[in-house]
Amino acid sequence: MSHYRALTIAGSDSGGGAGIQADLKTFTTLGVYGLSVITSITAQNTQGVFGIYDVPIEGVEKQIDVVLSDIGTDAIKIGMLSSSQIVQVVSEKLKKYNHIPIVVDPVMVAKGGSPLLTDEAKEEIKNSLFPLATVITPNIPEAEVLTGLRIQSIEDMKRAAEQLLLYGPQSVIIKGGHLENEAVDLFYDGEAWSLFPAKRIQTKNTHGTGCTFSSAIAAELAKGKELKTAIEIAKNYIQAAIEEADQLAIGSGHGPTNHFAYMRRKGLEVWN
Ligand SMILES: Nc1ncnc2c1ncn2[C@@H]1O[C@H](COP(=O)(O)OP(=O)(O)O)[C@@H](O)[C@H]1O
Numbered sequence: 001m002s003h004y005r006a007l008t009i010a011g012s013d014s015g016g017g018a019g020i021q022a023d024l025k026t027f028t029t030l031g032v033y034g035l036s037v038i039t040s041i042t043a044q045n046t047q048g049v050f051g052i053y054d055v056p057i058e059g060v061e062k063q064i065d066v067v068l069s070d071i072g073t074d075a076i077k078i079g080m081l082s083s084s085q086i087v088q089v090v091s092e093k094l095k096k097y098n099h100i101p102i103v104v105d106p107v108m109v110a111k112g113g114s115p116l117l118t119d120e121a122k123e124e125i126k127n128s129l130f131p132l133a134t135v136i137t138p139n140i141p142e143a144e145v146l147t148g149l150r151i152q153s154i155e156d157m158k159r160a161a162e163q164l165l166l167y168g169p170q171s172v173i174i175k176g177g178h179l180e181n182e183a184v185d186l187f188y189d190g191e192a193w194s195l196f197p198a199k200r201i202q203t204k205n206t207h208g209t210g211c212t213f214s215s216a217i218a219a220e221l222a223k224g225k226e227l228k229t230a231i232e233i234a235k236n237y238i239q240a241a242i243e244e245a246d247q248l249a250i251g252s253g254h255g256p257t258n259h260f261a262y263m264r265r266k267g268l269e270v271w272n
């Protein structure tokens, strides 16, 4: 029996809530075999980021080469790429895989405010990586930095999405986790707008929501789902993970979301 495969190219979060660790948990609980290329190691817990150690460029290149030449993948998710050199090498390598769906999460800042990429790398992401993307998934602060617009409403999100599409991705989803009332995400592919609304959950345990959401989209694309269906499933997955986040109670700061919740709701008992 063969399995669908998804590759994450991202940073490691030692606290397990975001980055590579969140991506692999998401792939696994959506039934997809997860592969990983680590770009950077963060010393991180629920209280914040205490150190960032980039993997040497040759190490990033080698991981991509050996994984793709032997195992291959059905979808790729890109998360934290902390320097412009890492963005360059990843973009260069992925140019020859443009038949595979690519989800780009332009990770910039961790919840506690620690920067996860340099200013130089922001330009490189727009110019080199966005043109390769099936979909890009900025949150509101990221979309503001990338466009220079102030985003406070759905109309502002629409303007930002139009501007971001000019960099060449096939589509854009601006995540609304930072809006005040509703957690509504806006999708745009140059033809039509779609809204993915959800009730905003009051919890401090939202560490890794963006990583989890983008890797759930990648997992569903790996299975061959159409993009909007993949986003709908990812939205249900993250909603369940946030709704049941407080049951995990990991760490003393901003805890992770609950990657078991979606599986449990599908009737699979994961612990006793
Ligand atoms: N408190 C919340 N309640 C419900 N959904 C949320 C909440 N926070 C974030 N989300 C959802 O989680 C996903 C990730 O969004 P967001 O938190 O904005 O990303 P990031 O982690 O990159 O800042 C989006 O679908 C967003 O709507």
Ligand SMILES: Cc1ncc(COP(=O)(O)OP(=O)(O)O)c(N)n1
Binding pocket: 010, 011, 012, 013, 018, 019, 020, 042, 044, 079, 080, 107, 109, 110, 111, 112, 116, 206, 207, 208, 209, 210, 211, 212
């Ligand atoms: C290693 C690593 N990658 C990405 C992030 C940011 O993840 P995100 O899902 O945006 O979650 P928050 O940091 O906003 O909770 C990270 N912290 N670490």
